[in-house]
């Protein structure tokens with residue numbers, strides 16, 4: 250299992266870039282960027298290298314944690330998956346690239362794509378400080394769909410927190426191109442909101458129709474059994490560094506990132522286990538856990554008197570397979 254916290258090399262690279270930068274200036278810029286995201290405005294406010302750095306310090310730890318959690322889930326289902334190449338679409342500061350590099354020592358070639366000059370410049374500065382990523386990274390600047398269409402296919406393709414920045418038509422078109430460029434597995438991660446879940450479900454449906462199979466989180470390739478207003482999402486806790494707290498104007502030493510994701514593969518995985526869809530309810534008489542199973546949603550109830558089962562169920566966490 251890969252740790253959800255930023256690797257030491259990346260933390261050091263970010264801290265080196267932060268030297269001499271006013272934390273209150275960075276906090277102000279990060280607040281404007283977050284506000285724009287909340288209003289659905291995307292990355293358009295990230296214009297300068299300082300904006301890019303403020304964004305990375307404020308958001309990279311959380312998006313990194315969400316990508317790592319998704320990669321851990323897919324590796325649990327496909328422990329033999331050892332990709333040699335990665336295509337990171339809408340790479341921004343290189344978050345998913347760093348996460349995939351930590352998760353898969355097998356990766357030898359990393360291609361990143363993004364339209365934002367400032368984020369690309371920052372990403373290259375950060376990867377330059379990594380012994381591994383310095384030698385193997387190529388980062389294309391431009392529209393994701395155009396560049397992805399010309400990129401070489403990769404074993405693993407990731408789009409993390411990207412598709413929420415695209416309109417419906419562009420999202421569908423990019424989905425098809427990303428799948429075309431996926432030799433083995435495509436991972437898409439979104440914010441864990443009802444809208445993020447809806448985008449994941451639309452992409453999942455589209456690609457299953459094109460022959461994809463779900464690796465995680467779903468234990469089946471059928472329609473999602475959840476009924477609105479319910480939606481599928483997960484939560485990953487991550488530690489906050491001092492700089493992270495300063496730039497977010499927050500005191501708590503950790504935060505919980507809510508995310509939705511889907512990992513789709515060209516290969517079918519048999520016997521996918523059920524998944525815990527919410528933190529189980531541990532009561533005096535029983536544990537109740539909401540599970541997504543190959544046969545639909547089930548609320549599993551494990552009575553205290555079934556000692557061994559109860560002890561096992563006590564260890565279940567939201568997002569686990571059981």
Ligand SMILES: C[S@@+](CC[C@H](N)C(=O)[O-])C[C@H]1O[C@@H](n2cnc3c(N)ncnc32)[C@H](O)[C@@H]1O
Nearest residue numbers: 292312339340341344363364365392393409414
């Ligand atoms: C929220 S950031 C996420 C960055 C990174 N993947 C992460 O998880 O931290 C979204 C990124 O998508 C990029 N992006 C949005 N639309 C794009 C497009 N049409 N072509 C290329 N990049 C795009 C933005 O420039 C930005 O870097």
